[in-house]
Amino acid sequence: MKPSKMNKLTEIVGRTPKAVIAFSGGVDSSLLLKLCSDILGKRNVVAVTGVSQTYTREERAVARRFTKELGVRHVLLETDELACRNFSENPGDRCYYCKQELYGKISRLARRSGIPVIFDATNADDLSDHRPGRKAAAEFGVVSPRKISVIIRGGSAWPRGTSRPTPAWPAGSPTGPASRRISSRRSTGERR
Numbered sequence: 001m002k003p004s005k006m007n008k009l010t011e012i013v014g015r016t017p018k019a020v021i022a023f024s025g026g027v028d029s030s031l032l033l034k035l036c037s038d039i040l041g042k043r044n045v046v047a048v049t050g051v052s053q054t055y056t057r058e059e060r061a062v063a064r065r066f067t068k069e070l071g072v073r074h075v076l077l078e079t080d081e082l083a084c085r086n087f088s089e090n091p092g093d094r095c096y097y098c099k100q101e102l103y104g105k106i107s108r109l110a111r112r113s114g115i116p117v118i119f120d121a122t123n124a125d126d127l128s129d130h131r132p133g134r135k136a137a138a139e140f141g142v143v144s145p146r147k148i149s150v151i152i153r154g155g156s157a158w159p160r161g162t163s164r165p166t167p168a169w170p171a172g173s174p175t176g177p178a179s180r181r182i183s184s185r186r187s188t189g190e191r192r
Helices: 003-014 027-040 057-070 094-113 124-128 133-139
Strands: 019-022 045-051 073-078
Touching: 003 027, 019 027, 019 094, 027 045, 027 057, 045 057, 045 094, 057 073, 073 094, 094 133
Parallel strands: 019 045, 045 073
Antiparallel strands: none
8 A cells, every 4th residue: 555545544544533343344444443443442343243144154254253353332223224224125225224234233332432433444446336335325424435435355354554463363354144145136044
């Protein structure tokens, strides 16, 4: 990562004394969590993971291991997007309904904890994809520092000038059953 991009990211994250990170346990959110921990300090960062029928035990284990080794507080929030007909019928905008529930719960947790900002790991290159969840992020004021600082994936996932990850660094981005399901196929949460 070019120094100017890292400086911009540091500036964006450093504008707040504390932050909640919407943390899936994937590479992008793990990178953001690590950077926020380095910039704000471990005590000023809370990783929040939405846990539901669409998030596997393996994904949960990776997320827990990473936050534990990083030394940041990790909150698991129960979500039930399958109870939402607009999600379970699996339309093309199902991600909006999933993120609406998740960001709503994260927003309430942040307010109760006195934390002024929620970050997610949306990248600039994510903007060229169909991402209905971005609308929900905007509704809840979620900030995407990696999008703003125009950090685009490619090459080494770990930016130069930052401390290296712990051994629990995720090998790949976990994708739950819902993200692997084609739109218009009904989601049941059951494994086949």
